Amino acid sequence: MTQALVIKNLKKVYDDGFVALKGVDLEVAKGDFFALLGPNGAGKSTTIGVISSMVRKSAGSVSVFGYDIERDLVRAKRSLGVVPQEFNFNQFEKVADILVSQAGYYGLSARQARPRIEHYLKKLGLWDKRFTQSRMLSGGMKRRLMIARALIHEPELLILDEPTAGVDIELRRSLWEFIKEINDYGTTIILTTHYLEEAEQLCRNIAIIDQGEIVENTSMKRLLSLLQKESFVLDLRQPIEQIPAFSGYKVNKIDSNSLEVEVDKNTGVNDLFRQLSELKIEVASMRNKNNRLEELFVNMTKGALKDESATGGKA
Amino acid sequence: MSGLENEGSRGLPERPQHSEFRYHWVAFVTIFAKEVRRFMRIWPQTLLPPAISMVLYFVIFGAVIGSRIGTMSGFSYMTYVLPGLIMMSVITNSFSNVASSFFSNKFQRSIEEVLISPVPNWIILAGYVLGGVARGVITGAIVMGLGLFFVELEVHDVLVTLLAVVMTATLFALGGFINGVFARKFDDVSIIPTFVLTPMTYLGGVFYSIEILPEFWQKVSMLNPILYQVNTFRYGLLGEAGGLDTRFAFVVMLLAILSLGAYSLHLLKTGRGLRS
Numbered sequence: 001m002t003q004a005l006v007i008k009n010l011k012k013v014y015d016d017g018f019v020a021l022k023g024v025d026l027e028v029a030k031g032d033f034f035a036l037l038g039p040n041g042a043g044k045s046t047t048i049g050v051i052s053s054m055v056r057k058s059a060g061s062v063s064v065f066g067y068d069i070e071r072d073l074v075r076a077k078r079s080l081g082v083v084p085q086e087f088n089f090n091q092f093e094k095v096a097d098i099l100v101s102q103a104g105y106y107g108l109s110a111r112q113a114r115p116r117i118e119h120y121l122k123k124l125g126l127w128d129k130r131f132t133q134s135r136m137l138s139g140g141m142k143r144r145l146m147i148a149r150a151l152i153h154e155p156e157l158l159i160l161d162e163p164t165a166g167v168d169i170e171l172r173r174s175l176w177e178f179i180k181e182i183n184d185y186g187t188t189i190i191l192t193t194h195y196l197e198e199a200e201q202l203c204r205n206i207a208i209i210d211q212g213e214i215v216e217n218t219s220m221k222r223l224l225s226l227l228q229k230e231s232f233v234l235d236l237r238q239p240i241e242q243i244p245a246f247s248g249y250k251v252n253k254i255d256s257n258s259l260e261v262e263v264d265k266n267t268g269v270n271d272l273f274r275q276l277s278e279l280k281i282e283v284a285s286m287r288n289k290n291n292r293l294e295e296l297f298v299n300m301t302k303g304a305l306k307d308e309s310a311t312g313g314k315a
Numbered sequence: 316m317s318g319l320e321n322e323g324s325r326g327l328p329e330r331p332q333h334s335e336f337r338y339h340w341v342a343f344v345t346i347f348a349k350e351v352r353r354f355m356r357i358w359p360q361t362l363l364p365p366a367i368s369m370v371l372y373f374v375i376f377g378a379v380i381g382s383r384i385g386t387m388s389g390f391s392y393m394t395y396v397l398p399g400l401i402m403m404s405v406i407t408n409s410f411s412n413v414a415s416s417f418f419s420n421k422f423q424r425s426i427e428e429v430l431i432s433p434v435p436n437w438i439i440l441a442g443y444v445l446g447g448v449a450r451g452v453i454t455g456a457i458v459m460g461l462g463l464f465f466v467e468l469e470v471h472d473v474l475v476t477l478l479a480v481v482m483t484a485t486l487f488a489l490g491g492f493i494n495g496v497f498a499r500k501f502d503d504v505s506i507i508p509t510f511v512l513t514p515m516t517y518l519g520g521v522f523y524s525i526e527i528l529p530e531f532w533q534k535v536s537m538l539n540p541i542l543y544q545v546n547t548f549r550y551g552l553l554g555e556a557g558g559l560d561t562r563f564a565f566v567v568m569l570l571a572i573l574s575l576g577a578y579s580l581h582l583l584k585t586g587r588g589l590r591s
Contacts, residue, residue: 014591052431055591077433088424097352104345105432107338112331149428 002066004030004157004188005051010060012046012212020046022212023060028205030065030156033183034190035203035220037297043212044192045085048161052082064157078106081155083146085162085192091135095126095145098134099152106153113152120148123178140167147175151182158182159190164198176202196297200224208300215300225265231289232269234259237282244279246272260289342434343442350446354412361412362454365404369458372400373465376522388524388555397462398549399521402483404458406516406541407508409451409484410491413443414504417495426589436583440492440576447488448481455480468552475561476551482568483544487512489575496582496589520545524557543567 005028012021021043028034038044049055051062053069062069067076089098096117103113121127124144129137134145143163150158160179164172172195180202183189193199199206200220207217216223239256249272250262263269276283333341354361376384377393387395420426429439462468470476490507498504519541525533536542542557543564550556583589 049591053590054427054430056586074433074435077431080431082431084427086424088427090420090423090425092356097349101345101349102428102432104348105342105429105434107333107341108331109341109344 002030003063004028004032004065005190006061006063007047007051008061010047010050010062011058012043012050012055013058020212021050021057021060024209024212024214026207026214026217028157028188028190030188031183031186032188032205033180033203034188035199035206036190036192036209037196037199037206038192038209042209044209045161046212047209048082048084048159048190048192051159052080053077078153079156081150081153081158083143083150083158083160083163085165087142087146089134089142089145089149092133094131094133095121095137096130098145099149102149103152108153116152116154117148120151124148140171143167144175147178155187157188157190161192162194163191164193164195172198208297210300228265230263230265232261232263233287233289234261234276234283235285235287237284240281244281246275249275338433339435339438342432343438343445346429346434346439346442347445347449350412350416350443351449353416354446354450361408361450362457365408365454366457366461369400369404370461372396373462377465388526388557390553390555391466394466394468394553395524395549395555396522397459397466397468398552399545401455401458401462402480402541402545402548403516403521405451405455405480405484406487406544407512408454409447410487410494410512411504411508412450413447413488413491414494414498414507415491416446417443417492418498418501418504421495421498421589422501430589436580439583440579443492444485444488444579447491448484451484451488452480455484470552471554472551474551476548478565479544479548479551482565482572483548486544486568486572486575489572489579492579493575493582496579496587499588515539515541516545520549520557526558540567540571 005026007024007026010021010024010026011019013019024043024047026036026047036044036047046055050057051064051069053073064076065079067073067079069076093101099117099121100110100113103116104110108116117130118127121130124147126137126141126144126148129141134142137145143166147160147163150160163179164175167175176198179189179191191199191203203220205217205219206223208215233254236257236259240253240259241256243251243253243259246261248264248267252260254260261272263272273283373393375381376396381392381396384392386392417426494504494507518536519539520536525536525542528536543559546557546559547561547564547568550559550561
């Protein structure tokens with residue numbers, strides 16, 4: 001089966017000598033919902049920049065749906081839609097004009113673009129703003145405009161670089177639904193995000209990039225199974241004065257109404273609840289202390305923060 | 316809901332499959348139309364100023380002091396100066412349009428829209444340059460229209476006139492494109508028009524025939540490319556070329572267009588100031 005994206009030994013050295021990518025290998029299957037995660041300066045944006053031709057690679061190869069970006073750049077670009085991290089549309093143009101132009105770059109005349117513009121603006125809640133100058137839109141609307149713009153030519157591969165940054169929770173969840181729907185129709189999606197909950201909820205496969213190298217590339221399910229220990233918070237019905245002794249679990253008191261319990265993957269929680277029943281401690285609710293992916297991410301990219309200042313924030 | 320409508324089906328018409336020519340044609344029309352829309356939207360900044368300044372030139376050089384100057388190469392001073400003033404508008408407007416539009420798109424990063432898209436570089440260049448030519452030609456037509464209130468004119472050679480305008484506008488639109496690519500801040504977009512184009516235009520035979528200059532300064536003036544464009548256009552309108560060979564002028568313009576066009580494509584290919 002043709003892969004949506006194949007990256008082989010991709011290297012990028014900037015003119016000032018900074019090595020942003022040290023030989024990235026990555027494959028994304030057709031129809032996948034793929035997360036590319038990494039700390040600031042890890043090389044995510046450089047990788048996306050190379051795929052979208054805004055950054056020139058130093059070595060290696062990239063192909064989009066089998067089209068090499070050097071030999072068959074036009075076909076590769078026709079298959080690709082990119083939602084960049086920063087707003088990059090003309091602030092003085094009207095919403096509809098931005099989309100008409102974008103469609104035109106992909107060979108769709110204004111007449112052919114019209115039903116598509118109406119469709120995506122309605123789906124993204126921007127139809128009423130079609131004659132508004134883009135600089136007058138709120139931050140969330142601007143982000144939705146960039147998503148509509150990337151979809152107007154119906155790309156087979158959609159890359160979303162931090163699509164929900166600065167977006168309120170309600171809208172973020174609506175955007176998740178929308179992006180899921182796009183994926184359900186067969187569009188391959190690559191997502192970078194700092195909201196790890198977003199990646200965990202949406203993506204089937206994941207790669208973690210750190211200091212210009214892929215440090216993990218696997219399925220979300222398998223990655224989460226690597227987690228040996230999980231911390232849970234138990235909210236209690238009645239307050240307790242002292243922490244009773246629990247066998248096989250490390251328990252800390254957060255306050256009189258809540259406990260933090262560290263659970264080993266091999267132990268499970270059944271025995272914990274049996275002990276709680278014996279001690280007549282009633283649990284009102286239970287939740288993960290941290291996002292599970294977040295914990296793994298921090299473990300895998302340890303030292304990244306320390307080295308971040310050295311990157312100059314380029315990658 | 317503040318956000319999105321959820322719908323079962325996309326319900327979109329099939330995406331049309333085009334020939335490569337059709338892809339390129341639609342992309343070119345898109346960029347060109349966008350450029351025209353831009354300068355029409357801000358007409359008080361783009362089309363009105365040349366009209367006002369040229370009316371002032373006509374009033375001062377035509378009605379107030381023109382009659383005291385007498386004739387120039389056998390024409391009334393007002394008649395002589397009109398082609399030069401038209402050409403001055405064409406040069407500055409075609410240059411400024413592309414330089415400021417391209418730099419503004421670069422500054423706002425909206426240039427990435429077209430750079431990420433499959434539009435080939437030569438179409439990007441053609442769209443921007445033709446946009447600049449359109450503004451140059453339209454402002455030239457406005458100035459000529461206003462000039463006809465002050466001067467009676469019979470066009471000597473329509474083809475030479477049109478060709479001179481279009482080639483000059485193309486040449487300076489290409490210059491504006493290169494300026495836009497190299498510009499890093501808004502000041503850089505006004506440096507060339509202020510410190511290079513304006514002096515060259517004023518000394519390029521707009522207001523006088525170089526035949527009235529001492530021999531040394533005549534030779535110096537011959538090094539100014541704008542002199543050839545102004546005099547070729549003047550020949551088209553009045554039949555007076557100020558002693559210059561118009562065929563030679565056309566060849567020089569064509570070579571200059573080809574050179575700047577090739578250099579602009581090279582800049583786009585290497586991504587100078589655009590790609591990292």
